[in-house]
Structure formats: structure tokens, C-alpha cells
Amino acid sequence: MANFDLQLNDFFVSEECGFLTEDPLVCLPPYFDAWNTLGQNLVFLLKSRQVRHRVNELPLLDHTRLRGFRQHALAHTLLSYIGNSYVWQDGEEGTPNKVPKQLAIPWCAVSDYLGLHPVICHLDGALANWQKVDINGNHNRQG
Numbered sequence: 001m002a003n004f005d006l007q008l009n010d011f012f013v014s015e016e017c018g019f020l021t022e023d024p025l026v027c028l029p030p031y032f033d034a035w036n037t038l039g040q041n042l043v044f045l046l047k048s049r050q051v052r053h054r055v056n057e058l059p060l061l062d063h064t065r066l067r068g069f070r071q072h073a074l075a076h077t078l079l080s081y082i083g084n085s086y087v088w089q090d091g092e093e094g095t096p097n098k099v100p101k102q103l104a105i106p107w108c109a110v111s112d113y114l115g116l117h118p119v120i121c122h123l124d125g126a127l128a129n130w131q132k133v134d135i136n137g138n139h140n141r142q143g
Contacts, residue, residue: 025074026056031065032075034058039078042085051085052096063106072113079107080120 009143028038037043045051066072086099098104104118111118 003021012098019069028066028071028074028078032061034061035078035082038082042081046085046089051082051088051089055082055086056100058100058102060102061106063109066110069114073108075106076109076114076116078102079110080118083107083118084120 035058038058042051045054063075083099083103086103087095099107107118141142
């Protein structure tokens, strides 16, 4: 039988957290503040039907400035929720046929990096989208 030298972290699995992303980021570096801000205000923008307007004003950010799995995971979460909000802002009426390049290009590239499709997935909704209830305590999922 072949001997494989495989480690849990090769698959982004943690001994402490299992499949949850260990200590997921809550904010990308300042270069990506346009995405951070849009993500933080998404509920308000959806309610006021301003998501498409704000996305259309986004600059095309250089996704290659993202570093490592955790930054890519958070970027995927942000871009996926922004993208779905862009499409479904008005419900089933008036859904756009495409998303603008300043969303599509980085979303597809980040998805490729992670081996995912540019859609909301389990990583976005659960595995990389949690925080500790007590920052100094055990890993308890809060979401």
C-alpha cells in the first residue's frame, strides 16, 4: 500500500475546527475597502435597491493582491453575496443578464483560485462565515 504524506492543513482542515475555516477574516486589506464597505452595507443597499448602482460604481480591483486561503475565502464570500444581491435586488422582475466586469472578473478569478464556481456556496454561508462568541474562548459558531 502506498504511503502518502498528507496533512490536514493541505486540505484546509483544522484539528481544532474541522472543516470550519480557522479564524476566518472579517475584513480584507485596505486596498479592498470598496468590497468590504459594500459587504458591510449590503442589507441596507438591498432594502433601498441601491446594490446595482453601487456595484456599477466599483473600481476593477486587482484580485492578484489577495494573499492566501483566508483572504480568498473572504473575498469569495463578499463577491458572492454582492453578486447575488446585484442579480436579485428587484426579485424576479428585471433581473440583469450579466454582471459588470468589476464584479465578474475578480469573482471568477477568486473562484478559480479556490476551485469553486462563482456562486454562493457552503464556504460562503457557513465554513468561512463565522466568528468566536468569546474572542479568547473556544471555537463556538455564531452566525
